[in-house]
Amino acid sequence: MDAAVERADMEIYRSASGRQVIQDWCTHELERVLPTADLRTVATPLGPTHLTTVGVGPNVVLLPGTNFGAATSTPLIAALAGAFRVTTVDLPGQPGLSCGTRLQDNLVAQHRRWLAHVLGEISGSGQPPLVIGESLGAAVALCAEPGPHIGGLILVVPAGLVGARVDVRTLAATLPWLLRPTRPRAGRLLATMASGAAILDANQLTEWMTLVPEHVRSSLAPAPLPNPVLSAWRNTPCQVVVGARDRIYGPHRLADPAQKLLHCSTTVVPDAGHLLTHTAPYAVAQVASKLSRLVGGAT
Template identity: 35%
Template sequence: MKVPLTSSHGIYRDTDASVRVRRWCREQLQHRDVTHSLTRLETPLGSTTVLSAGTRAGLPPVVLLPGTGLNAATTLPTVRLLHGKHRVFVPDIPGEPGLSSSHRPHRHRLRAYGAWLDNLLPQLSAEPVILVGHALGAAIALSATPSAGIAALVLVNPAGLVPLTPTRALTRLRTRSIRNSRGGTGERILTHLLSPRYLADENLTDWFSMLTRDCTPSRPPRRLPTDTVRRWAGQLPIIVATGEHDTLLEPERLRDPVRSLLDVELRTIARCGHLTLRERPHAVAELITQLP
């Protein structure tokens, strides 16, 4: 599938921005206590860098797809909890800040990402995997083709089922970050994404400040066609959960579509906003243990 890609520096404002983001990711990976390896694979969306951690322990491997603005370096708290029991793979999604290609699909975005994942999974594991998708990553998982290579589906803060509804304040901050590359809005954006009780650490604040300074934001994922989502219902174990305080994908808006499209009940993660992979990594690990 030939996919038109963005031009110039891709998602980065300039070459220096690309260098800063990639250096930050590599430094985070080097100084964290998760033993891992990085592999670069060629895919329909260009070069894809994949973090691999953990060893085989009799349980299916986990492929973790981060949400918008996240990647392997920023989801290490979740990887740390999973890699003792599972082999874990975390691809940096092309077109999102990280170590993969900086060019995002220009048209048919989720369809292109689905084809990307169809191509990537056989390169990661010969045995069926547990596919864990967060936010944009969940929409990408649902856009892929159901197959024997996927043993179960865990969707967290899932995009693709309903439109995202950013508050007016968050929309203003995102618009300001597009117009003004000097940054300064990252910490304020986090206040709209996190639970009121969660205090962002310096690492996460630095990352979001870098995003607003060095990267152009992507459009929110669109709602997927009903037939695309319904393909998964009844085919394999599925768990869907969102944060109690997720203001982009509120539990009350997700509950009925999850039930009608996927034939499962939505679970709510207490004391959690939109960034579950950072706020409540233990909750993500617990969801995986609850798979049949």
């Protein structure tokens, strides 16, 4: 790893024992829910990166959001695996099974280099993969170099287009959770983020979100990416997907920049909030199937 990356690194885990607790939880959950998945760790410019692959079909690469990874994305993985070969990437600098250091500087260039390496590890024959980015994962996906090696982008409740907006209700649920995490406080935060929609993996997410603030220094939502980085995707098939009740990246805030900067439309999922992939994962899978047919017909 070069000197610039070393200067920017920040350890996310509060202790070595805390890191072990988080990683043991993730390993156990993947073995429980996805027993046939191929689990492997590859060397990348940002350190060891964990890949979870399941399903058969066209390649999809899933980049989860803040504080989430493969072990906490199983509803969407299951929805996609019916039609795709899904590889979920634990982001370096987020709690999970990848490197526990977080970049602070030169994020676009470093993520671009990292994602090029990861896609090289995943891509095989056939049409180029779709990249699905959720929240923080969407901002990371947008840092990639556009080109024929990426068939299309699906940006779910995406960061990177606009800044996060936290309302009073979300803040009131977040601060007590950060200060003294308990299951009730984690459950309240999740319910607030879901905006009343039923969370399919509520028990697992509540357990996870009780562990995270105890053992991990959580990251903030990223700032919007520079316009030239975003507008470079105008010739790539792209779709934004957002819940109608998203409190952080509402559809009324995303639709205009998505159209102007990316030249893509926005799919709004009724009765869903920010935890869209945990309350309506098949809505995202349907968008992926449509975009895959479009990309396949154009190759």
